[in-house]
Amino acid sequence: GKRKIHYLFEDGKEMAEEYDVKTGLLVSRKWREKNTLGGSGKWQVEVGEPTSPLLGALESELIKESSSNPVFMRKDTLSSFQWRIRNLPYPKEVYSVSVEKEQRCCVIRTTNKKYYKKFSIPDLDRYQLPLDAAALSFTHANNTLIITYQKPKEILAAEEQLQKELKKIKAANNGDGDCKTQ
Structure with missing residues (x-):
């Protein structure tokens, strides 16, 4: 399964991470900032599969990025x-x-x-x-x-420390596809 962690930072940025439960590997990391009007901006994928933009039915037939x-x-x-x-x-x-x-x-x-x-x-x-x-x-x-x-060894040590912290966190609500907050 996957474990999702959602971070809210004081500067208004958000980060969502997904980890593989068995291996502890980072599967995806996305960032989002507030836009100038204070609303939530689009997610920027840092790690993991890039998200394909969801287009309307007409747009997707007219213009489509080449699969090659x-x-x-x-x-x-x-x-x-x-x-x-x-x-x-x-x-x-x-x-x-x-x-x-x-x-x-x-x-x-x-x-x-x-x-x-x-x-x-x-x-x-x-x-x-x-x-x-x-x-x-x-x-x-x-x-x-x-x-x-x-x-580098500094990042390996920080990730090891983070994994220890994440193991201490309990799920925000006991369900399967839920977000865990910190």
Whole structure:
């Protein structure tokens, strides 16, 4: 099953996390901020499958994103942050993945100039930790580029502490698909 944790922060931000009950792995993390009128904004997916925008019946027939477009998503393991980009057909030799320390981001490039992407690691930003090029690696299989960044010991320790805290929390209401508040 899945365990959902909902956080409300003093600055008005909201965070919702889902964990796999058996493994304790983070399945998804979404953020939401209040908009300028004070209403709830849209959820921004940080970890997990990107949510497809729900379109009306007419709109979905007229304009639809190509199913062969690259799909970028983050899926973490216990020891590393991991990003998967589906629908990238080129061989591994075409890709280069590097760290831009000044811009605090990782960059994916292809020698054939067909794909370019910059992405940050919000977890490192939250803990104000530097990016380490040695922690970054990548592989390519089944038209999917898999980028792995080994978690620093500070983040591993913080996640272990968080898991201990989450085990102490009781469900807000005893049901299956319910939200747990902290």
